Amino acid sequence: MDKFEVKVFIRLRPSVLDPAGEAIKSASNKLGVQGIKSLRIGKMIEVKIEGNQEVDVQEKIDLLCDRLFANTVIEDYEYTIKKL
Amino acid sequence: MDKFEVKVFIRLRPSVLDPAGEAIKSASNKLGVQGIKSLRIGKMIEVKIEGNQEVDVQEKIDLLCDRLFANTVIEDYEYTIKKL
Numbered sequence: 001m002d003k004f005e006v007k008v009f010i011r012l013r014p015s016v017l018d019p020a021g022e023a024i025k026s027a028s029n030k031l032g033v034q035g036i037k038s039l040r041i042g043k044m045i046e047v048k049i050e051g052n053q054e055v056d057v058q059e060k061i062d063l064l065c066d067r068l069f070a071n072t073v074i075e076d077y078e079y080t081i082k083k084l
Numbered sequence: 085m086d087k088f089e090v091k092v093f094i095r096l097r098p099s100v101l102d103p104a105g106e107a108i109k110s111a112s113n114k115l116g117v118q119g120i121k122s123l124r125i126g127k128m129i130e131v132k133i134e135g136n137q138e139v140d141v142q143e144k145i146d147l148l149c150d151r152l153f154a155n156t157v158i159e160d161y162e163y164t165i166k167k168l
Contacts, residue, residue: 033144035134044126050119060117
């Protein structure tokens with residue numbers, strides 16, 4: 001069994017509003033930071049997982065992303081897999 | 085003015101418990117995915133920002149991370165800056 005490190009990045013789809021991001025954007029302005037054109041908040045999930053091959057881990061992560069990590073109606077996901 | 089894309093990654097410090105991550109880990113098991121050794125949830129903030137130079141943007145992002153994005157008592161942050 002090999003060990004893999006997976007980083008999953010989950011973002012709201014571009015068409016979905018991000019009120020928390022908007023709030024942070026306006027708070028940034030109040031802190032004196034100018035020039036922010038857009039600010040979106042997403043999630044990152046870091047997983048250490050064992051598997052026989054990368055393709056095997058990929059299958060598991062796809063399942064987890066679709067069923068558990070992301071709400072695919074409003075969110076997109078992508079991930080990177082690194083063998084440890 | 086140049087435009088930069090910044091990705092900020094915020095993680096709980098290793099010594100800080102992540103109950104939400106533990107819950108997802110055990111839910112993954114119930115979904116039939118075996119072999120997960122650890123699972124931690126973090127945040128990702130994607131910012132598009134204007135600035136004169138990269139070092140200028142870096143200064144702004146450091147300020148935002150310390151004061152607004154992360155709770156540095158329990159969280160670490162890192163970021164990447166890409167010129168668009």
